[in-house]
Amino acid sequence: MSASETPAGPATFEFTADNLALAQRIIAKYPEGRQASAVMPLLDLAQRQHDNWLPRAAMDYVAGMLGMAPIRVYEVASFYTMYNLKPVGKHFVQVCTTTPCWLRGSDEVLAACKRKLGIGPGETTADGQFTVVEVECAGACVNAPVISLDDVYYEDLDGPSTEALLDTLIRGEKPKPGPQNGRINSAPIGGPTTLIEMAQRNGVKPASQE
Amino acid sequence: MPKLTIDGIELEVAPGTSVLQACEQLGIEVPRFCYHEKLSVPANCRMCLVEMEKAPKPIASCAMPCGEGMVIKTDTETVHKARKGVMEFLLINHPLDCPICDQGGECDLQDQAVGYGFDRGRYGEEKRAVKDKNLGPLIKTIMTRCIHCTRCIRFSDEIAGVSVMGATGRGEHMEIGTYVEAAVSSEMSGNLVDVCPVGALTSKPYAFTARPWELRKTESVDVLDAVGSNIRIDTRGGEVLRILPRLNEAVNEEWISDKTRYAHDGLKRQRLDRPYIRENGKLRAASWEEALALAATKLKGSAPEKIAAIAGDLADAESLLALKDLLGGMGVASLESRQDGSAIDATSRAGYIFNSTIAGIEQADHVFLIGTNPRWEGALVNARIRKRYLQGGLTVTVLGPRVDLTFPIEHLGNDATLLNAIADGSHPYAETLKAAKKPLLILGSGALARPDGAAVWAAARAVAEACGLVREDWNGFNVLHRAASRVGALDLGFLPAKGGRDLAGILDGARKGEVEVVYLLGADEIEAQHFGRAFVIYQGHHGDRGAHRADLILPGAAYTEKNATYVNTEGRAQHTRQATFPVGEAREDWKIIRALSGALGKPLPYDTLQQLRKRLADANPAFAQIDRVTPAAWGAFGTAGAVAAAPFTLPVENFYMTDAISRASATMAECTEAFVSPAVAERTGTHG
Ligand code: SF4
Numbered sequence: 001m002s003a004s005e006t007p008a009g010p011a012t013f014e015f016t017a018d019n020l021a022l023a024q025r026i027i028a029k030y031p032e033g034r035q036a037s038a039v040m041p042l043l044d045l046a047q048r049q050h051d052n053w054l055p056r057a058a059m060d061y062v063a064g065m066l067g068m069a070p071i072r073v074y075e076v077a078s079f080y081t082m083y084n085l086k087p088v089g090k091h092f093v094q095v096c097t098t099t100p101c102w103l104r105g106s107d108e109v110l111a112a113c114k115r116k117l118g119i120g121p122g123e124t125t126a127d128g129q130f131t132v133v134e135v136e137c138a139g140a141c142v143n144a145p146v147i148s149l150d151d152v153y154y155e156d157l158d159g160p161s162t163e164a165l166l167d168t169l170i171r172g173e174k175p176k177p178g179p180q181n182g183r184i185n186s187a188p189i190g191g192p193t194t195l196i197e198m199a200q201r202n203g204v205k206p207a208s209q210e
Numbered sequence: 211m212p213k214l215t216i217d218g219i220e221l222e223v224a225p226g227t228s229v230l231q232a233c234e235q236l237g238i239e240v241p242r243f244c245y246h247e248k249l250s251v252p253a254n255c256r257m258c259l260v261e262m263e264k265a266p267k268p269i270a271s272c273a274m275p276c277g278e279g280m281v282i283k284t285d286t287e288t289v290h291k292a293r294k295g296v297m298e299f300l301l302i303n304h305p306l307d308c309p310i311c312d313q314g315g316e317c318d319l320q321d322q323a324v325g326y327g328f329d330r331g332r333y334g335e336e337k338r339a340v341k342d343k344n345l346g347p348l349i350k351t352i353m354t355r356c357i358h359c360t361r362c363i364r365f366s367d368e369i370a371g372v373s374v375m376g377a378t379g380r381g382e383h384m385e386i387g388t389y390v391e392a393a394v395s396s397e398m399s400g401n402l403v404d405v406c407p408v409g410a411l412t413s414k415p416y417a418f419t420a421r422p423w424e425l426r427k428t429e430s431v432d433v434l435d436a437v438g439s440n441i442r443i444d445t446r447g448g449e450v451l452r453i454l455p456r457l458n459e460a461v462n463e464e465w466i467s468d469k470t471r472y473a474h475d476g477l478k479r480q481r482l483d484r485p486y487i488r489e490n491g492k493l494r495a496a497s498w499e500e501a502l503a504l505a506a507t508k509l510k511g512s513a514p515e516k517i518a519a520i521a522g523d524l525a526d527a528e529s530l531l532a533l534k535d536l537l538g539g540m541g542v543a544s545l546e547s548r549q550d551g552s553a554i555d556a557t558s559r560a561g562y563i564f565n566s567t568i569a570g571i572e573q574a575d576h577v578f579l580i581g582t583n584p585r586w587e588g589a590l591v592n593a594r595i596r597k598r599y600l601q602g603g604l605t606v607t608v609l610g611p612r613v614d615l616t617f618p619i620e621h622l623g624n625d626a627t628l629l630n631a632i633a634d635g636s637h638p639y640a641e642t643l644k645a646a647k648k649p650l651l652i653l654g655s656g657a658l659a660r661p662d663g664a665a666v667w668a669a670a671r672a673v674a675e676a677c678g679l680v681r682e683d684w685n686g687f688n689v690l691h692r693a694a695s696r697v698g699a700l701d702l703g704f705l706p707a708k709g710g711r712d713l714a715g716i717l718d719g720a721r722k723g724e725v726e727v728v729y730l731l732g733a734d735e736i737e738a739q740h741f742g743r744a745f746v747i748y749q750g751h752h753g754d755r756g757a758h759r760a761d762l763i764l765p766g767a768a769y770t771e772k773n774a775t776y777v778n779t780e781g782r783a784q785h786t787r788q789a790t791f792p793v794g795e796a797r798e799d800w801k802i803i804r805a806l807s808g809a810l811g812k813p814l815p816y817d818t819l820q821q822l823r824k825r826l827a828d829a830n831p832a833f834a835q836i837d838r839v840t841p842a843a844w845g846a847f848g849t850a851g852a853v854a855a856a857p858f859t860l861p862v863e864n865f866y867m868t869d870a871i872s873r874a875s876a877t878m879a880e881c882t883e884a885f886v887s888p889a890v891a892e893r894t895g896t897h898g
């Protein structure tokens with residue numbers, strides 16, 4: 001990977017006053033002389049401030065702030081896929097396609113994105129509103145398949161619910177986070193299947209009972 | 211002291227020795243890629259696997275410290291299988307383009323594939339290809355060949371002290387480079403080519419020039435600074451094709467600077483290949499007889515007081531002594547070897563050498579740099595200070611211009627008078643020096659070339675004496691010279707004799723017509739107009755400044771073309787060896803002077819190099835001790851007095867071009883363009 005493969009971005013970058021204060025709080029968490037440990041949260045902060053991607057100026061800025069050689073920061077930023085070194089759409093749609101999600105229909109989710117937005121993984125819509133990417137396990141396999149989008153998880157998706165989700169975003173509204181099929185958190189669909197007596201005592205209808 | 215058994219042999223090793231090092235002590239070869247003796251140990255290539263009893267799987271020997279009672283096997287079925295497996299993985303993405311690779315024939319991967327490679331590939335998928343990186347004018351990259359050993363990253367970080375190389379991306383997408391595609395701006399960057407075990411980083415100027423087995427290798431010594439780095443000169447058919455470092459732990463370890471390595475293309479340009487005589491303002495080719503006869507006539511035609519000689523920075527001890535014998539025998543007293551006008555003289559050897567020795571830097575706990583940029587004046591000395599710094603517990607203080615030395619420094623400012631204040635204890639820094647266990651000061655050659663150089667010299671001596679730098683068991687007083695000839699010339703007393711003129715006196719005399727003949731022994735650092743109307747005889751190998759002004763040119767040999775003695779800044783006498791013949795009709799320098807003595811009718815009493823070397827050893831016993839430093843007795847030197855308030859200035863403006871050879875080098879010109887010019891433009895605001 002080299003800088004020539006990414007857009008130049010702005011010539012300079014600086015944290016906003018709020019972010020600077022936050023950055024200093026983050027740095028203070030690490031022992032004296034170990035401030036380089038703050039590189040990942042600071043890069044994340046910079047990315048959030050800069051439309052969800054890290055231009056070189058931001059990486060250099062973080063390097064300067066932490067007294068690191070810039071290359072050490074480039075190494076970190078290019079190693080972790082969560083740092084975007086290229087601009088992305090306003091909504092960053094991360095579709096999990098690792099085995100559990102794939103078994104539960106992540107192909108459908110991707111297909112729905114393609115239908116609705118006209119883009120495949122790695123692409124950005126012409127209006128700059130959406131970028132779709134495939135990611136590895138998002139850590140919510142229990143409710144597979146999953147999309148992680150703008151810091152929120154949307155779970156238990158299928159084709160239609162993915163389209164509905166994207167429609168809500170297109171309308172400029174905020175969709176309801178979590179399972180999209182009526183499941184409560186990660187409880188079994190339709191109600192509890194174990195500890196039935198306790199559920200009944202609490203007035204919850206177990207799944208197996210009509 | 212752990213005891214362990216390797217392949218049935220029991221041995222005891224120093225604590226902290228790795229299994230790989232223990233194997234080496236026994237002469238057992240362990241293949242490796244990432245491990246490099248002088249670098250940190252990442253253990254990421256896995257080529258050095260060996261079997262250890264009670265371990266469930268093979269271990270990486272480079273990273274495993276020896277433990278008491280360990281039983282290691284390096285030659286079992288499992289070990290071979292494991293190494294073969296590693297090799298197969300390494301070759302999966304390697305292009306196997308040895309026939310067009312410059313590393314071919316001296317490639318670790320190629321060599322070890324012979325031992326551990328499979329005779330065919332089992333990998334049918336697509337190989338990955340990696341874009342080449344631009345690392346500047348010296349290093350060529352073919353990154354698809356890279357095996358990710360990270361030696362180059364560690365070298366840049368640890369030895370060169372410029373953290374610019376790194377590994378970006380991950381997994382299959384990991385790439386080695388600088389990310390920003392910047393040239394590696396370090397005076398040590400050429401060593402990257404040596405540390406890279408494969409053909410990913412190769413020498414750009416040497417690209418597609420030769421195969422290693424075609425080369426004749428000559429072990430020699432570098433003269434482009436006063437460090438005396440040990441080198442190997444690779445030649446083919448009378449042409450120097452490349453210069454590589456040669457291990458000498460006491461001097462350059464296994465590194466050399468980029469100038470040492472790459473300036474040799476200057477040996478092919480602007481060479482003086484035959485005698486020339488100036489007639490009617492123009493130089494015309496002449497024969498040796500004619501030239502020597504003219505030189506003899508001129509030397510005989512002037513009174514000894516009207517003759518002077520100036521030796522240049524590349525002059526070897528043999529020719530210095532021969533010239534001194536010749537002219538001294540004629541009564542000429544105006545001999546000068548300090549082209550920079552330095553105040554240094556030969557009163558006390560301890561006053562003009564690097565007493566601590568370069569390796570001795572590793573014992574120091576405090577370094578005081580006075581008016582010097584060791585990075586440019588002796589790159590390997592700076593590398594040694596950095597090495598010491600990385601070991602921890604070293605502090606460095608600088609008096610003089612502030613430059614990036616690759617390690618942190620305390621800056622005292624640039625007020626030269628502070629030297630007096632430190633010496634008399636009125637400056638608090640004196641306490642720091644006194645408190646240090648093994649303090650060491652390095653006095654730059656530029657600091658001695660000021661008008662008050664003698665006072666600076668004496669003040670530095672006073673600092674050393676007052677602050678406990680000179681003791682029974684430790685001498686922390688060091689002069690860092692730049693000219694390879696300087697210490698040798700001082701050892702031989704190639705200095706104004708009684709009643710003789712020094713540099714300023716010679717030039718003044720030449721301007722006024724009081725000096726009629728000036729003999730330049732490779733002296734190229736003096737502007738032509740200073741010689742007035744004197745008859746200038748130039749003996750040297752390049753058509754540089756000296757030759758441009760000369761009335762008579764006697765073509766000599768460059769350091770790669772002669773067997774000669776040079777004394778480095780430590781006072782270590784070393785021999786260069788002839789790798790190629792002098793060009794055209796040029797001759798070894800001492801022989802020219804010997805021939806001239808014949809033409810003068812006063813033949814010098816030596817006809818062979820052996821006889822001359824014997825005479826050298828008689829003149830100064832230092833020349834009898836090859837590659838050794840004899841501690842010099844402390845004595846008085848310098849002229850006590852107040853140091854002027856003028857700030858120190860650094861003598862080297864462009865590291866890449868400091869002498870006739872590097873000034874003629876196209877590669878060094880490119881480096882200047884790439885590394886020095888932008889920095890100068892930045893400073894002066896003349897860019898863009
Ligand atoms: S370029 Fe050479 S030294 Fe650097 S990681 Fe690759 S193989 Fe190793």
Ligand code: FES
Nearest residue numbers: 096101138140141
């Ligand atoms: S596999 Fe998709 S969240 Fe774990």
Ligand code: FES
Nearest residue numbers: 253255256258272
């Ligand atoms: S040499 Fe031991 S892992 Fe590379």
